[in-house]
Amino acid sequence: MNASTALLTDRYELTMVDAALAAGTAQRQSVFELFTRRLPGARRYGVVAGTGRLLEAIERFRFGDDELAWLETQGFLRRETLDWLADYRFSGSIWGYPEGEVFFPGSPLLIVEAGFAEGVLLETLALSVLNADSAIATAASRMVNAANGKPLAEMGGRRTGEHSAVAAARASYIAGFSATSNLEAGRRYGIPTMGTAAHSFTLLHDSERAAFEAQIATLGEGTTLLVDTYDTEQGVRTAVEVAGTGLGAVRIDSGDLPVTVARVRELLDDLGATNTRITVTNDLDEYTVAALASSPVDSFGVGTSVVTGSGAPTMGMVYKLVARTGDDGDWVSVAKQSADKVSKGGRKSVRRLLDSRGRASAELIFIGDGPGGEAEGEEFADRSRQLLVPLVVVGETQPGHTGGAGLEAARSRHRAAVAELPPVAMRLRRGDPAIPTEYR
Amino acid sequence: MNASTALLTDRYELTMVDAALAAGTAQRQSVFELFTRRLPGARRYGVVAGTGRLLEAIERFRFGDDELAWLETQGFLRRETLDWLADYRFSGSIWGYPEGEVFFPGSPLLIVEAGFAEGVLLETLALSVLNADSAIATAASRMVNAANGKPLAEMGGRRTGEHSAVAAARASYIAGFSATSNLEAGRRYGIPTMGTAAHSFTLLHDSERAAFEAQIATLGEGTTLLVDTYDTEQGVRTAVEVAGTGLGAVRIDSGDLPVTVARVRELLDDLGATNTRITVTNDLDEYTVAALASSPVDSFGVGTSVVTGSGAPTMGMVYKLVARTGDDGDWVSVAKQSADKVSKGGRKSVRRLLDSRGRASAELIFIGDGPGGEAEGEEFADRSRQLLVPLVVVGETQPGHTGGAGLEAARSRHRAAVAELPPVAMRLRRGDPAIPTEYR
Structure with a gap:
């Protein structure tokens, strides 16, 4: 995982650097903002995920000999630009919503402050990581709400790209899943792994009984037996006889x-296996999980739906230049003006407004000095909390956001952020964001 | 990219190996089949993609010191099993539909013949790669049909995981896209890359004119100027004045x-820029591409919709044990018997039936001796073609399927396979597969 991430990007980022270097505009101080105009799938809230992965990827965003040699063969960059890329190391600053936090339309999840060329180079990578991971965490958080305290395991790695599978396990864990089937996610991030056997294991053996005996002999009676290969009720009886x-x-x-689970619970109890748990894994999503809330299910395994964002596989985030300096060094707010894709120019800071009971009631976005500027929103200081934290300061990644510790912090943070939302946030059906975004 | 792929897998594959080794069933000769029960999104056909990537990933499916050390710390495998994994190298055979071929429900896209433990270990990785890549290629192929000969570029890397982005570029290229914005896809697979500038480049400069001048100075008049940052018609005028x-x-x-494109074409012609092309990139999918078919658009850039499979982000393929030997060495056909997930047991061979004009009319699946067995379907020999080819023979990857040559072959093969389908295959709306699958 020490490979360069510098070519995981779109060609136009490099041609813009090339042209801006020649034009003398590449060093203009710039502020880029990463946000979504709406929540895909009409979700009630979004979940920030991928920040820790992104910070690690930015540290590896260096153009080494291999990358430069290939770019040179392509012939679309000037020598001066290749030299500039050879020296590239992000030296700007990044503010952002910490991982696990919830967000709404317009929330500036990432604010990148750097010279134009330095900042624009991170666009594609930042969007790839945050769009994918946040879409999955957002879907996963809905499933956690639907499960109402019962544990969920992510087991959908086979239904998404082999590397996205690892990221999906991580994003689901942030949202409150307890475990994953994916071993690389266990190794890389320390997420608990789970899983025992598939139908093929039963079919391999001369009988279901022989398969169960083989599994119990090696994995012990505490294992999970898959009982539906032939006849589920007979499978349960055989399982208890063997184990x-x-x-x-x-x-x-x-x-x-719902019907099968109720029968199996009754049967297990009749057989005296009152402590044997029931786990279900049949193409579940937040709706089927919710429908099983009153069934005697002990845990859920979720596959396809979580890794594909349950109908919203990407968050639709964009990365926009919102302010830059001119030749005189003064800041200019900028925004595209086409009718259907309006952006709010200007540097921003953000507070989440809380009511007297501590419930979130609005996302307040202040246009002015930007994050760290304390001028805006002071009148809300005692009934709001600030959302932006420094992630990178003058090229230095700040501690607490990466690795296993960052992941556990994100998981705790997510629990707290969801608990703060009004009850409407828990609704699964499509609708408006749980709180409004207000520009001040 | 020489890293081990062995942990990009589900834990249960390893616990099954562990238990089967102890039970003495791990070496039973087994046939696994990878197929989909239905085409997600009610597509008319599916497109095989990912095979070349999978074959390369299987060669790197080795448990090295790092993988074994981590597994040992997890304590869920016996020492004997860790030793077996240390020696693991796939030594079985794999038949499959060659990459770029089209498929239908039940088509055995991959047939893995090996000892149970050897074959089951590849399940998760094979599904991850083929489910994701085929879903994207299937969506991309619909877009190529809709574009009716006009070129399409894949530029959606920012809307999917950073590694899936590279695979998505490759899958789209197989389906007939001409280029990608993704540089790593260019480096790794030799796919042509494209892209010039984003809105941020215009906003960086003091005026649109200054931005266009900067871009033309470096990228030349043959470049593509983005004209809709402020006012599209004025943007076009400025573009032609500058370039x-x-x-x-x-x-x-x-x-x-449709309206904007028509106006811009008229304006360009009025300004004398009759050879200046128009490319559009606004959240396109197969339906909006089709709607622009009669507009004077010269090329399309497609992002989100292609990398997310345009509503069907995964192919829903499964990997099932369909036959295995017993202690006597005789083959036994096996299949799960639960009502809602029926599989067809047994070794299979496949022919695509062609009518007198060479049009595909049915997918014929013969249950019997399996691929390479010539007994089945001989009566169709003069009006069908066989679909399964050997991909790995006794552990050796066969030439022609990997690398740049494999990719170009897949792209040509796809064109030919689509041309052979009946006209109904071109319909974008949901419906039945273009040809029926028949078991013989």
């Missing part, structure tokens, strides 16, 4: 789940 | 495209 009443869990991966 | 009538192209990224 005894100390069997850890049974897994059900097909059928009409 | 002259030899301007390569203008790009439009907002507005009501």
Whole structure:
């Protein structure tokens, strides 16, 4: 994972650097903002995920010999530009919503302050990481709400690209999932891993009984037996006969789940396996999880729907230049003016307004001095909290956001941020954001 | 990219190996099949993509010291199993539909023949790669059909994970896209890259004119100028004033495209820039591309919709044990019997039936001796073609499927396979597969 990330980017970032260097505008101080104009899928809130991964990727955003040699063969950059890229190391500053925090339309999730060329180079990578990871965390958070305290495991790695699978496990964990089936996510991020056997293991053996005996012999009676390969009720009986009443869990991966789960619970209890848990894994999403809320399910395994963002596979975030200096050094607010894609120019700071009970009631965005500027919103100081934190200061990644510690912090932060939202945020059906975004 | 792929997998593959080794069933000869039960999004056909990437990933599916050390710390595998993994190198055989080929429900895209433990280990990785890449290629192929011969560029890397972005560029290229914005896809696979400037480049400068002058000075008059930052018509006038009538192209990224494109074409012609092309990039998908078919658009840039599979982000493929030997060495066909997820057990071969004009009319799947067995379907020999080719033979990857040559072959193969389909395959609306799947 020490490979350069510098070519995980769009060609036009480099041609812009090339032209701006020649024009003498490449060093103009610039502020880029990463935000979404709306919440895809009409979600009630979004979840910031990917920040820790992005900060690690930015540290590896260097043009090494291999990258430069390939670019040279392509012939679309001047020698001066290749030399500039050879020396590139991000030396600007980045403010952002910390990972796990929730967000709304217009929330500036990342504010990159740097010379134009330095800042524009990070556009594609920042969007790739945050769009994908946040879409997954947002879907995962809805599933956690729907599960109402019961544990969820992410097991959808087979339904997304092999590297996105690792990121998806991480994003789901931030949103409150307890574990993943993905081993690389376990190794890289320390996320608990889970899983015991598939239908193929049962089919490999001469009988379901032989398969269960083989699994119990090696994995122990605390394992989870998959009971629906042939006939689920017979599978449960065989499982308890083989493992005894100390069997850890049974897994059900097909059928009409509310009915099947109720029958299996009754049967396990009749057989004396009152502590044997039931886990279900049949193409679940937040809606089917919610429908099983009153069933005697002990845990859920979610695959396809979480790794594909449950209908909203990308967050639709954009990375826009909102302010830059001119030749005189003065700041100029800028924004595209086309009718259907309006952006708010200017440097921004943000506070989440809280009501007297500590409930979030609005996202207040102040246009003015930008993050760290204390002038704006002071009148709200005692009934709001600031959202932007420094992630990179003059090229130095700030501690607490990366690695395993950053991940655990993000997970805790997410729990707290969701708890602060009004009850409407828990609704699964499409609708307006849970709180309004107000520009001040 | 020489890193081990062995942990890009689900934990249960390893626990199954562990238990099967202990039970003495790990070496039973097994046939696994990768297929989809239905085409997501009610597509008319699916497109095989990812095969070349998968073959390369299988060669790197080795448990090195780092992987083994981590697994040992997790404590869920026996020493004997860790030793077996240390020696692991896939030594079985794989048949499959060659990359770029089209497929239908039940088509066995990959047939893995190996000992159970050897074959089951590849499940997660094979599904991750093929599910993601095929979903994208399938969506991309629809866009290519809709564009009716006009070139399409993939530029959606920012809307999917940073590594999936590279795979998405590759999958779109197989389906007939001409280029990508993604530089790593250019470096790794030799796909042509494209892109010139974003709105931020215009906003960086003191005026649109200054930005265009800067871009032309460095990228030349053959470049593409983005004309919709302020007022599109004024942008076009300024572009031609600055670049002259030899301007390569203008790009439009907002507005009501059919109307805007018509106006811009008229304006360019009035200004004498009759050879200046028009490229559009505003959140396009197959439907908006089709709607622009009669507009004077010269090329399309497609982002979000192609990298997210345009509503079907995963192909829903599964990897199932369909046959295995018993202690007597005889083959046994196996299949899960739960009502809602029926699989067809048994070894299979496949022919695509062609009518008298050479049009595909059915996918014929023969259950019997498996691929390479010539007994089945002989009566169709003169009016069908076989679909399965050997990809790996006794552990050796066969030539022609990987690298740049494999990619170009897949792209040509796709064109030919689509041309062979009946006209209904070109329909964008949801419906039945273009040809039926018949089991014989």
